[in-house]
Amino acid sequence: MTGSPHPLSQFVLKMHSRCDLACDHCYVYEHADQSWRDRPAVVSDDVLEITAKRIAEHARTHRLDTVHVVLHGGEPLLAGRDKLRLAAQSLATALSGVCALDLRVHTNGVTLDEQFCELFAEFDIKVGVSLDGDRAANDLHRRYRNGHSSHTQVLRAIDLLRGPRYRHLYAGLLCTVDLRNDPVTVYDALAALAPPRIDFLLPHATWDEPPPRPGNSATPYGDWLLRVHDRWTAAGRPMGVRVLDSVLRTLRGASSLTESLGLAPVELAVIETDGALEQADSLKTAYDGAPGTGMNVTANSLDEMAVHPGIQARQQGLEGLCETCRGCPVVRSCGGGLYAHRYHSADGGSGFMNPSVYCADLKQLVTGIRDREEQRTPMPELHLDDGHFDEIAAGLGGTEAVAQLTRHELTVNRELLAAVVHESTHSATGAAAWETLAALDSEAPESVDMVLAHPYLRPWAQRVLRGGEKAGRIAMRGVAELAAAALLRAGRAGTVTVPIHAGVLRLPTLGAVAVDEATEARVTGNGDGSFTVRVQGRQHLVGPGSAADPAWLALRRFELPGWSVALEDTDPWRDQHGYPVTGRLTASAAEAWHQDLAGAWEWIQRELPAYAPGLAAGLSVVTPLRESAAGADISSAARDAFGAVAIARPGTPETLACLLVHEFQHVKLGAVFDRADLYDPACEQLFYAPWRPDSRPLEGLLQGTYAHIAVVDYWRARHRTAHGDEAYDAEVRFARWREQTAEAVDTLLASGALTPLGERFVTAMGDTVTARLSDPVSPDASTAARETAADHKERAAARRP
Incomplete structure (x- = not known):
């Protein structure tokens, strides 16, 4: 074997x-x-x-x-x-x-009762129910042996699953297509039951026993499903429809959700x-x-x-299909159809090596959805114009250039949120929160945008979309947190029920409430700028006119001249940076951060003014990291947390300024990567990186080189402003980093793996660094810089296998 x-x-x-x-x-x-x-x-x-x-x-x-x-x-x-x-x-x-x-x-649901649901809740067993539509549609097939209807009993079971106690078990509905039923009526009847997902199945048939085709129509089943698609799309695609989602996914090159x-x-x-x-x-x-x-x-x-x-x-994929299927233009979506539907006992005993008996219907469905998608009005694509692209490529980027990146990243977050809602099983709590968030998006879109732009939304969404045992609970908890935060930011009266995890009620962009081991909280906006959190018989009032509540952990936001930045030490999803984050800071520690950020910002505005506008437009969150026991400077930018950097508080505001501009370079370039292909991802070569002990893949070298443009400019400014030994040390660092960054640019351009747009981007990076090579540097500093660089390169070469 x-x-x-x-x-x-x-x-x-x-x-x-x-x-x-x-x-x-x-x-x-x-x-x-x-x-x-x-x-x-x-x-x-x-x-x-x-x-x-x-x-x-x-x-x-x-x-x-x-x-x-x-x-x-x-x-x-x-x-x-x-x-x-x-x-x-x-x-x-x-x-x-x-x-x-x-x-x-x-x-089939006819005997489902609370006792079964309690058992299923105990083991987290999700429940799918068969239902073919309204009573008339369902009674065509799904009857008792005595001919009596099962519809009432099935609706009773679904009502049980839709209730708040068991909503988390409700997996969806399965419906077998019957051409005698109107597709819109069937869809509406099923959609009214708010299932997380609907499965529409073609009736089983083979070439020996083909399906009925009234009026000899060539594609009645494809046409039937396309009418469902159109109704579903017009309704905003409020739940998953497995066959339609599978076509959409395969058209994008992703995997199907059904065999x-x-x-x-x-x-x-x-x-x-x-x-x-x-x-x-x-x-x-x-x-x-x-x-x-x-x-x-x-x-x-x-x-x-x-x-x-x-x-x-x-x-066997494509190789397992008959010749007709292999040559079909929609085969990667259709896949030859269900294996059983290909069976044909005649024709020389061809068995399953045939197209599906629904071949024409499937082609009609796939091409119909493809054509409809091409004609849909797409979400506006936010392109950087040439001037803004070149600004960013040069290592800088002013207010509008970075604002364009910020708007695009908000669009990405919105798409991720929609995917989470679309792919997840909805609890009653999650469904209600989504309705609140959708309503607020129409009534107070600015407040929703502020919440959805939160840097740690994307790590949450990606964790949900990876799936796994707890994905559904994480999904609906996060949707409720976002809805509650948007409601409060909008200053609206209303209530959102939010599931609790690890004793923390998370309110993105606002803070958190410590609620011990509760399972859920009711967050009520009072319409006057205050809000109330009710949990397990306790009540927390937060806002104007209320006494300070020790359970309320407000996000500390500092309004500096021209820059509003939050110190994020409450969000459970902030631990994305590769280093341990701090816990909740004391008031005195937070104030020390405030003073250092103010000093660093004042220094950036004075000494690195070309970096200040972009940083103010795109960096909204600083996440404190635990300080190194050895006293080393630690900082990081997570690829999927646009708008945030993480830093262990350094010894001086000037060092903090360096870490801020350095890490924000990574933030900007990550956003560019979301919008443009700068290099061939198939490139597997590793490259020497002057700032790393190990060789780096092309993306890593590009990231490091781009970040070091800011490092070069930082030490250039420090050399101009420092005195004595500090000035000499800054001069050596400036000399070293400008030469090694220029060398890294040359390595990137010679890699052969940059796209034309990537070559343009890296060339602009090189122009910025080359301009720094004309700055005068003393012979001693130049020699020391070259010796340090050579030593690093030798040690790196010795480590390579």
């Missing part, structure tokens, strides 16, 4: 092989494969235990970050709470310390109630025994399952 290049990470665990409904479009009971008849109705305890061990063994072997398990059927709730509890416990225990577990249950689209390898296995290891259930529609592998968890590992020919056939 050879190892599989694509380990399995998604598992469907059959809890019960029978159902309490008789849906006539069910692939389990109504299609070619009838193996359910010979299987036990309920999974055994032994099968559950060995399945959990097999999954953990596979995850450990392949170092998986997360495994996704869906408890399924038939109808899984028929297995009962004890059996479901055992499944959850077995999986959680086996995977503890191995990887994260994403556990879900998919149900029915895209070219990503399928990593799915099904465990039946008797322990049989099978391929995807959708294959039951092809022929009797199609999903079978002949394997069982009691005898076979998941590594063996992963190299089964049926699994590997679906992991």
